[in-house]
Amino acid sequence: MAEESETPKILEELSKSNAAKPVSQTSRKQKNARRRVAIIVILFVPLLGGVLFLGYQQQSLTSRLATLSDENQQLTQSLSVQSGQLVQLRENLLALPEPVRVDDSVLRELEDSLGAEIQRLRQQLADLEIEAVTTESEPKFSWKMQEAGYLLRMANQKLQLEADPASAIVLLEQADTALSGSENSNVFAARQSIAADLVRLKNIEQVDREEIFIRLGNLAAQADTLDLIGSMRGNFPNRRASDSQPVEIDMNADGFIGQSLEFLESVFVWRKWEETTEVMLAPGQDSLIKQNLRLFLEQSQLALLMRDTELYQRSLRESLAWLQRYAMIDSESGQNIVSGISELSVISINPDLPDLGQSLDLVNQIK
Incomplete structure (x- = not known):
């Protein structure tokens, strides 16, 4: 009985397995068919593109051939027209009358004159070329002369307006170098004059105005440390007390007169003035005296900046006299x-400077 109950189950499973097999075979066939279609499509697309490209190229060639055909026809027409024109020109040339003889003597004369003019212009051009070569071979003589003249004018300005011999010496040396570089024999007199000016400038004692100004300022600052005559008189009682000696009266001195004289000598100090009496100073006048001394020295500084020799010397003399007095x-x-x-009074703050006009005139005369 058990075997009979299992038999239907087995039969049912067999039937299911048999029914599933056709379905799987059908799906496989469908997949294979799809693959074939895809391969065909992939192969067909390039083929279709190639066919389309060939069609486009054929159409382009056709249009190009048509264009060339039109151009060929136009060229043929133009050739035919030109051929007709050539034939017409030949006929016209054949129909021309015989040439008329003309008197060409005038033309020959004109030709000869033109030839002579051309020859003259060629000679002038050759002369200009030679002159250009000569000018290029020289070291730019005119430029050197202009440079030397400019440097001399600058040096003269430094001397006359700024009183600066050092800068003038440098400019003169540069001007002499420019003249030397011109390689011209006519510059000898100008160079000789410049050399004389250089000697005169180098012999001038260089004035250091900044140093003189600073020294005057230091002297003005030292005015506060001066000992005036009033202070000397103020110390006179102290010196008299130190010089005096204690009085010892000798009771045994001979006579009353001798004792009296000794007593007076001990009380009074007799001094002999070695110098003439000076001006007596009022109280507080010492600051005024020192201030006046500073003003004299500051006035000397102002004269130094103004290059006023007379004011400079007068201020220093007044300062010295003020010192000797007070x-x-x-x-x-x-x-x-x-x-x-x-020391400052013997210095010339504005020495005489040479004029460079002669050297400048000699340079301007060079040609």
């Missing part, structure tokens, strides 16, 4: 100021 010039500070003023 200050103790024997002291260390007084001697320093007096020696400084004396």
Whole structure:
């Protein structure tokens, strides 16, 4: 009984398996068919593109051939027209009358004159070429002359307006170098004059105005340290006390008169003035004296900047006279100021400078 119950199940499974096999075979066939179609499509697309490209090329060639055919027809027509024109020209030339003889003597004369003019122009051109070569071979003589003249004018301006011999010497040396570079024998006189100007300028003592100005400022600052005559008189009582000796009266002195004289000598100090009396200073006048001394020295500084020799010397003389009148010039500070003023007074702040007009005229005369 058990075997009979299992038999239908087995039969049912067999029937299901048999029914599933045709379905799987059908799907395989469909897949294979799709693959074939895809391969055919892939192969057909390039073929179709090639066919289309060939069609486009054929159409382009056809249109190009048509264009060339039209151009060929136009060229043929133009050739036929030109051929007709040539035939017409031949006929016209054959129909021309015999040439008329003309007197060409005038033309020959004109030709000869033109030939002579051309020859003259050629000679002038050759001369200009030679002159250009000669000019190029020279070291630009005119430029050198202009450079030397400009440098001389600048040097003269430095001397006359700025009183600067150092800069003038440099400019003169540059002008001499320019003349030397011209390689011309006519510059000898000008170079000789420039050399003389250089010697005169180099012999001039160089004035350091900045140093003089600073020294004057230092002397003005030292005015506050001066010992004036009033302070010397103020110290006179102290010196008198130190010089006086205690009085010892000798009771055994001979006579009353001798004792009286000794007593008076002990009380009073008798001094002999070695110099003439100076001006007595009022209280507070020492600051005014020092201020006036500073003003004199500052006035000297102003004269230095203005290059006013007369004012410079007068201010220094007044400063020195002021010191000798009111200050103790024997002291260390007084001697320093007096020696400084004396040294500055011998310096020429505005020395005589040469005029470069002669050298400039000689350069301008060179040709």
